[in-house]
Amino acid sequence: MIQPEIKSLLREDISILIKIANSGKHYLCDCGEASLLTVKEVQSVSAVFISHTHIDHFSNFDGIFRHQIGSRERVVICGPKNIHHQIESRLKSYTWNLIDEKAIEYEIREIVSPEEINVYILRPPHWNLELVKTQNFLFEDEQVKVEFAILDHKTDSIAYLFREKDSITFHEEASGFKKGKWISELKTAFENNDEDKEIEIETTVYKVSDLFYLLKRNQGYRLGVIMDHAAIEENYEKIKAVFSEANLVYIESFYKDSDQELAKLNYHSFASASGKIMKDCQVKEAVPIHFSRRYTETDVIEVETAFYKAFREN
Template identity: 80%
Template sequence: MLQAEIKSLLKEDISILIKVPNSGKHYVCDCGEASLLTVKEAQSVSAIFISHTHIDHFANFDGIFRHQIGSGEKVVICGPKNIHQQVEARLKSYTWNLIDENAIEYEIREIVSKEEINVYTLHPPYWNTEFIKTQNFLFEDECVNVDFAILDHKTDSIAYLFKERDTITFHEEASGFRKGKWISELKIAFENNDPDQQIEIEDTIYKASELFHLLTKNEGYKLGVIMDHAVDERNYEKMRTVFTEADKVYIETFYKDLDQEFAKLNYHSFASASGKIMNECKVKEAIPIHFSRRYTESDQQEIETAFYKAFRES
């Protein structure tokens, strides 16, 4: 099960670390101050997901790449339109005369639309962006694949859904056969939806469909992060498309209900609005995050109370 940890204190800008248990894989969503993010965790991050580049979501990018330089690894950065230019500008603002070109590689994936992802690379010491290709998916590795929605925050604000890969359980006690390579062949046929695939077991040929009852598909855990967004039906329709029935979603809840006029003015959400859309998405667990820095702990409690009231109402 994917695990998420908020690495920012109440008065700090938001940053969330996502961990894949038993793998050492870490992903970061947004680069706020994140005083709780350790050097070791930063060095283990293989992908950074930026919702948008307002300063409170991007200011600590420097602190993260400072700990990554010298790893020799490739780190993926995903973000909205022009993210490649903004990353390049940040990296070029420093002097790198002591850094080898193999110290690190950044691959930047610029989200132009749901179907158009532009991929760039850049290396030290000159950090000149090189366009590589355009693709129609954002991110996948051996642990997760990532879907997204492009929300309106008076600029594009990307909301991300991390989905663990589905797994398949083989029910050995129900088979009556000896173990063998036929099990992996059956799983492949199941994954590929190929019921006519021939499977040989103990000198007998079976159709894969005759053996599918020995398998169970386990849906991968779905973890969402929805940052800044306007209270707007077009945003909500995109959320329903991507986040419906997610296992857990962290969602921006910047303002108290009493301050919802500020939310409308600044293209943010407020407590009951965020709770209500999570209810409509039938999310199993929803967590309000990213509160205005003007608020105290008692204000945060007020936000959470209004959020969960709206979230739990049928």
Template identity: 80%
Template sequence: MLQAEIKSLLKEDISILIKVPNSAKHYLCDCGEASLLTVKEVQSVSAVFISHTHIDHFSNFDGIFRHQIGSGEKIVICGPKNIHQQIEARLKSYTWNLIDENAIVYEIREIVSREEINVYKIHPPHWNLELIKTQNFLFENEYVNVDFAILDHKTDSIAYLFKEKDSVTFNENASEFKKGKWISELKTAFENNDSDKEIQIEETVYRASAFFHLLTRNTGYKLGVIMDHAVCEDNYEKIKTVFKGADLVYIETFYKDEDQEFAKINYHSFASASGKVMNECEVKEAIPIHFSRRYVESDQLEIETAFYKAFQGN
């Protein structure tokens, strides 16, 4: 199951680390101050997901990069329109005369629209952008695929949904045969819906479908991160489309209900509004995050109380 940890304290800029079970590679959502984020964790990050490039979500990019340079790894960065130019500008602001061209590679994926993702490559020492291709999906590997919604925050703000790949388990207690490579072959046939696949077990060949009843498909865990967004119906329709039925969602809840006029002016959300849309999405668990720095711990408690009251439909 995917696990998320908030790495920033109450008055710090937001950053969330997402850990993948059985993998040494993690994902980072936004690059806020994040004093709880360790160097070791930064070095384990294989992909960074930027919601938008307001300073409180992007200010620590240089600090993250500082601990990745020299790894020789390819790091993926996903973000809104023009993210490639902003990354390039940050990297070119330093002197790189002592850095080898193989020290690191960034693959930047610019979200132009739901169907258009521009993929760029950039590496030292000159950090010149190269457009590689345009694709219609954002991110997928053997562990997860990542869906997204483009929300309005008076600029594009990307909300991300991390969907763990479905898994198939074998009920060995219900089988009379010895374990062997046939089980993995059976799982592959099941995942490919290949009923006629021939499976050899102890010198006898069977149709794969004869043993499908021994398998169970486990739906992958869905974890969402929704950062800054205006309280408006268009945003909420997009959120409902992508995050409906998610297992866990962290959602921006910048203001208290009594300060919702500030939320309107600044294109942010407030406590009960965020709770209500999570209720309408029928997510299993929702957690309010990213509070205004004007607030202290007692204000955070007030926000959480109003949020959960709305989330529970009270």
């Protein structure tokens, strides 16, 4: 199960930690101030997902790698165009004469377009970029697959969807057969849509498609994180394409409805606009996040009220 936690207090810049149940590895979305983020949690982060590199989303990156140096792990960093040069510059601005080359390794995945991801390696102490490959997917491990949309914030702003892997349930009571390795073979054929495969059960050979009725696909949990974006139709079409019917989405709602002109000027969203796009996406649950730092708690309540009114409106 995917378990997100907002690690920033009110008037702090945004940072969201994503934990995976029964896994010691976490993911981090954006590197703003995060008073609630512990050193132990930072040291458990295996991948960082940066929406864009405005200072309020990137300022705490130094604090993150400060606690990762020496882990001897490979940490993946995903982000928009030029993210590799920006991280290289941050790392090269320090002196690393006491750090050996195996202290850590960063794998940076630069999102050039929906189909083009450049992959770079950075290692201490010199932190020289090495382009190793270009691929057409962003991130996938044993727990999740991450999809994305490139939104307009007068710069590329990446919105991420964390898709938990689907699970397959076997209905043992309906089979009438003894347990055996044939169950895993059946599941593999089901996952690969290999209907013509044959398996042997208790000395009899069966076509797997005749046994697919014993299996059920359970869709994995889907968590979305949509940071800064202009409230425009082009962005909304991209959001719908990736985030429709997600289980939970955190979405930037930077301004009150009464500050719509500021939202337009600064390529941000506002309360009711964010709520409406979540309604249009038919997501099961949506949470407004990342409010203007000048807002008081009363202002934030106003944002949340307008957001949920638009989201839940019949």
